Amino acid sequence: MSEHEPTAVTNLDIYGSEPLPWSRPRDLLPESLTKMETPVFLGTASPDGRPHSAGIGAAWHDGEIYFVSGPGTRKSRNLAANAACTISVRLPGMDLVLEGEAQRVTDPEAIEQLAAHYAAEGWPAEPDGEGGLTAPFSAPSAGPPPWHLYRFTIHTAVGVAGAEPGGATKWTFA
Template sequence: MTDRDPAEAVNLDIYGSGPLPWSTAHDRLAAELPRADVPLFLGTVRPDGRPHSAAVGAYWLEGDLYFTSGPGTRKARNLAANPACTISVRLTGVDLVLEGEAARTVDSGILARVAAGYREGGWPAEVDGDALTAPYSAQSAGPPPWHLYRFTFHTAFGVATSEPFGATRWRFDR
């Protein structure tokens, strides 16, 4: 999938600001990920319906987010049962919540590009077969190798935290 424009933008601001352009969120995602200092949380649903949230490091590539997880982690087990999930992130000037689905990818070209992106961001990831490995990762990722997931979103909510203020919901064609 490639970067895409929203099919719909709805102004949610209650204070009179206009809708935020999607480029505000898009450009921040592209510029700020996969920096380790950018707080980003994956929300999944357990098989019994209870929510689960975990911090992940993500990489923005051609309109989708990629993140890693060990196959035995709660988030990976949740995604195996139900790929619907959210990603919440605080970027410079805008808070975002993205709704979509995540699926494991084993495409060697994508693995190589994402590993390179992670290295540029400071995490020394390498391709190891159909997964990624590195000398270290977050405790919540489980032991290596880590599976790579592609998060494709269909809805995004943005709230500006600096001028121009505003709040917008964007919907995207799948």
């Protein structure tokens, strides 16, 4: 995502502020997602259309957002039926909602890289040898191990700045 630039920018501000540059949230995401105190929520929809939101521990690796979820959790079952989802995060001075898709990562090399990334950030994750991750602990909302690894692909983002310079902007990505 860090190397992707928006293909369209829409100013949503009603007070005359200029559109926010995409670089503002993009540059905040890597550090913010490594902090446990940063609230991050995944929004999915069940096959019958009921919405579901759950807190997740998201990771930023090589310009992409990743997260884990146990195969039996509601969010994983929802993603298996419909990959469309949202990630909402409170960044310093800005609320950001990302709309896109989450796909399960099964490539052993990618799983190995993300396990190392998580371990370097303080969560002792390891590949389980069967396409997932395991660790001595995780958030209760992740379900029991092993956990599936997901890569989030952004389609649109909306940022609302609560700190100067203010504004509200929608970014669209090809």
